[in-house]
Amino acid sequence: MSCNHCSTKFNFFHKEMGCSNCGLSFCSKCLKQKCKIPSKGSGEYHVCKLCYSKLASSTSSIQPNIISPPDIFLKTPDDPLPELLINFWLRRLENLENPAAPPITVYKQDAKIQALRSGLSPADQKLVDRLEKLKEDGKRPPPSESEIRERLANLKGENNYVEGPSRPLYTPDTRTDQQKADSLLDQFMNERDIELSHNPQEHIEARLATLREQGVRPNAGLYISNLHDSSDYGRGGAGREVPLEVDYEDALNEEQDGTSSPELPWCVLCNNDAKYRCLDCSGDLYCSECNIEAHKTLGDTDHNVIPYKQQ
Numbered sequence: 001m002s003c004n005h006c007s008t009k010f011n012f013f014h015k016e017m018g019c020s021n022c023g024l025s026f027c028s029k030c031l032k033q034k035c036k037i038p039s040k041g042s043g044e045y046h047v048c049k050l051c052y053s054k055l056a057s058s059t060s061s062i063q064p065n066i067i068s069p070p071d072i073f074l075k076t077p078d079d080p081l082p083e084l085l086i087n088f089w090l091r092r093l094e095n096l097e098n099p100a101a102p103p104i105t106v107y108k109q110d111a112k113i114q115a116l117r118s119g120l121s122p123a124d125q126k127l128v129d130r131l132e133k134l135k136e137d138g139k140r141p142p143p144s145e146s147e148i149r150e151r152l153a154n155l156k157g158e159n160n161y162v163e164g165p166s167r168p169l170y171t172p173d174t175r176t177d178q179q180k181a182d183s184l185l186d187q188f189m190n191e192r193d194i195e196l197s198h199n200p201q202e203h204i205e206a207r208l209a210t211l212r213e214q215g216v217r218p219n220a221g222l223y224i225s226n227l228h229d230s231s232d233y234g235r236g237g238a239g240r241e242v243p244l245e246v247d248y249e250d251a252l253n254e255e256q257d258g259t260s261s262p263e264l265p266w267c268v269l270c271n272n273d274a275k276y277r278c279l280d281c282s283g284d285l286y287c288s289e290c291n292i293e294a295h296k297t298l299g300d301t302d303h304n305v306i307p308y309k310q311q
Contacts, residue, residue: 003027005048020045021055265310269294279304 001016002009004024010016014027021037026048033052034044047055120128143151173180265274267287274285278295280303286294295301 001025003030005030017046019048019051021047021051024048265308274308274310276305277308279306 003014003026005026006029008014008027008029010025010027014029016025017028017031018025019031020040031046031048033047033049035047035052035055036042037045037047037055175183263285266272266285267274267290268284269290270287272287272290275288276286276291278284278286278291280300285308286305291305295303295305
C-alpha cells in the first residue's frame with residue numbers, strides 16, 4: 001500500500017499512519033499537522049492537510065447556538081398556565097398510574113394475496129392458494145425428534161419403528177468359560193483343516209505319483225489321516241503306515257524330459273529361419289543378420305558359432 005497524499009510506499013522510513021478524522025492511510029511525513037477534533041474531546045490529534053484546513057476553518061466560524069426556551073418557561077408564576085397544557089399533564093399522569101392494556105392483535109389475510117387473486121384465471125388462483133399454503137406451513141413449529149425418526153424409518157423402508165430406547169449394538173456373551181474354550185478349539189480345528197486341504201507339497205506328491213502311475217489322490221496323504229485319527233493314538237494304536245519318500249528331483253527331471261517341446265528352427269530374436277547355432281550362448285539359434293549384430297553389440301566376437309542344419 002502507499003500514502004494517499006504523496007503515493008509513497010510504506011517502509012521503515014515512511015511508516016503507515018492514519019488520520020484521526022477521515023481514517024485514511026498516510027505516511028509519517030504527510031501527517032504532521034495536529035488539530036482538535038470536536039467529536040473526540042479537547043485533545044489534539046494528527047490529521048491530514050485536507051482535514052486540518054476543514055477543521056481550522058470550521059472552528060473559526062462556529063458560534064455558540066443560543067436556543068431560546070419555549071414561552072411556557074418564560075411565564076412568571078403570576079401568569080396562569082393554559083388549560084390545554086394542564087389537561088395534557090393530567091392525562092400523562094393518569095397513564096402512568098393506570099397503564100392501558102395491550103392492544104388486541106387481529107390477524108387478517110395478506111392484502112398482497114388478495115390483490116393477486118383478483119382478475120386471475122382458475123389455474124392461476126390455484127397457484128396462489130398453493131403459495132399461501134406454503135407460507136402457512138412455514139409458520140408451523142418444527143417437528144419433534146420422534147417425528148423425524150419416524151420419517152427417517154419410512155424413507156429407509158423400516159416400518160417397524162417403535163418409540164423407545166434403542167437396541168444395544170453388542171449383545172452380551174452369556175456362555176460359560178468351558179463353552180467359549182470349546183468354540184475356540186472347534187474354530188482352530190476347522191481352520192487347520194482348510195490349511196491342510198490346500199497344502200501345495202501334497203499336491204506335488206500327488207502329481208508325481210500320477211506321473212509314476214501310482215494313482216495317489218491329492219487328499220489321501222498321511223497328514224489328513226493323522227489329523228482325524230487322534231482316537232487311535234489315545235487307544236494305543238500305532239497309526240497308519242508312512243508312505244515311501246518320493247525323490248522329487250528325479251521325478252521333476254523325468255517330467256521335464258517327457259514334456260520337453262521340440263526345438264523350433266527359428267531365430268531367437270526375429271523368428272526368421274535359423275542359419276547358425278552359438279555353442280557359447282547355450283545353443284541359441286540365430287539368422288545371419290542377428291548373429292553378427294548380437295555378438296558385435298555384446299562384444300562376444302570370440303564365440304564358437306557353427307552352421308545350423310535342420311533335423
